[in-house]
Amino acid sequence: MSKIILAIESSCDETSIAILKDDELIANVTSTQIAIHQKYGGVMPEIASRLHVENIGIVLKEALDTAKINLEDVSAIAVTSGPGLIGSLHVGLQCAKTIALAYHKPLIPVHHLSGHIYANEFVKPLKFPLLAIVVSGGNTELVVMKKHLDFKIIGETTDDAIGEAFDKVARVVGLPYPGGVSIDRLAKQGKPRYHLPRPLDDHSYQYSYSGLKTAVINLCHQLKQKNEPVIVEDLACSFQKTAIDLLLDKALPAVDEFNIKQVVLAGGVSANSYLREQIVSRLSDRKDVEVVIPPLWCTTDNAAMIAKVGSYLYEQNIFAPLTLSANPSWKLEDFRRF
Numbered sequence: 001m002s003k004i005i006l007a008i009e010s011s012c013d014e015t016s017i018a019i020l021k022d023d024e025l026i027a028n029v030t031s032t033q034i035a036i037h038q039k040y041g042g043v044m045p046e047i048a049s050r051l052h053v054e055n056i057g058i059v060l061k062e063a064l065d066t067a068k069i070n071l072e073d074v075s076a077i078a079v080t081s082g083p084g085l086i087g088s089l090h091v092g093l094q095c096a097k098t099i100a101l102a103y104h105k106p107l108i109p110v111h112h113l114s115g116h117i118y119a120n121e122f123v124k125p126l127k128f129p130l131l132a133i134v135v136s137g138g139n140t141e142l143v144v145m146k147k148h149l150d151f152k153i154i155g156e157t158t159d160d161a162i163g164e165a166f167d168k169v170a171r172v173v174g175l176p177y178p179g180g181v182s183i184d185r186l187a188k189q190g191k192p193r194y195h196l197p198r199p200l201d202d203h204s205y206q207y208s209y210s211g212l213k214t215a216v217i218n219l220c221h222q223l224k225q226k227n228e229p230v231i232v233e234d235l236a237c238s239f240q241k242t243a244i245d246l247l248l249d250k251a252l253p254a255v256d257e258f259n260i261k262q263v264v265l266a267g268g269v270s271a272n273s274y275l276r277e278q279i280v281s282r283l284s285d286r287k288d289v290e291v292v293i294p295p296l297w298c299t300t301d302n303a304a305m306i307a308k309v310g311s312y313l314y315e316q317n318i319f320a321p322l323t324l325s326a327n328p329s330w331k332l333e334d335f336r337r338f
């Protein structure tokens with residue numbers, strides 16, 4: 001009998017439902033709220049939860065219609081139960097719990113960041129020991145995996161996430177949300193002419209992106225005071241180069257330290273073209289290390305990646321009771337505790 005995982009993702013501003021039949025993705029429907037949050041320059045949590053409520057039924061129907069199945073056919077319901085915005089998480093969770101209760105299906109709690117890592121399985125099977133460079137609007141983490149569902153965080157940001165820094169820098173120079181996309185596009189036309197600091201530039205796996213963001217803000221103020229124009233393309237290029245070079249300079253020594261066989265990118269910032277190009281070129285002479293980059297459709301939040309993890313958790317009978325709550329600050333290493 002086929003294993004059919006129906007997965008729900010609603011941790012931030014995307015309402016997404018996917019259906020994975022054995023290894024085949026037979027539906028992945030996502031409704032994004034970006035256009036609405038753009039007006040506010042960032043995600044408004046209360047609006048996000050209300051829109052999830054409006055959209056989730058429609059997304060569910062479309063996913064079932066696309067997959068041509070009924071809820072009775074499903075083996076289990078996987079759902080992102082953290083981390084993320086509490087109100088947003090609750091909508092997906094209530095939907096999942098309702099289906100699980102009404103159709104007597106097991107409920108699988110999935111950690112959002114594990115989903116971003118497993119998104120790479122849509123390209124290639126994960127190979128261990130693996131280094132995942134997890135970079136999103138809320139996280140900057142280096143994760144080592146020795147086997148499936150075994151996550152060890154070897155380093156993380158001590159303040160802002162790298163995506164948050166992209167978004168804030170973009171806002172300062174008047175670029176639209178999500179800032180990473182705008183900066184990436186403009187950086188291609190610029191030169192790295194502005195000198196920016198490299199906070200926490202040591203041999204640890206810890207990061208600090210708040211200082212870099214502040215340096216950009218200060219630079220803009222100084223130029224304004226001197227009546228000098230900010231060359232936005234050059235600023236975008238300088239910031240992006242500093243942020244990504246720092247990320248990789250500090251992450252890649254882990255390849256030798258942990259005898260890594262595969263390096264994967266994960267999270268929204270993994271869409272960054274300079275990061276994608278740099279990771280490949282920096283590891284090009286390492287024939288012993290495979291680099292996997294998630295497809296662009298899988299860098300933003302989606303339920304397909306949640307279904308992938310859900311499928312592994314299903315094999316290990318990792319199910320949650322219907323009393324499961326959303327955990328907005330769930331640590332990846334605690335993913336078995338819910």
Ligand code: KG4
Nearest residue numbers: 136137138163178180181184268269271272
């Ligand atoms: O993973 P994600 O969709 O949401 C979180 O869970 O945080 O990541 C969103 C983040 C935003 O900060 C956005 O600016 C950033 O990913 N991002 C990018 C690019 N595309 C999205 N950052 C740099 N370059 C990009 N091309």
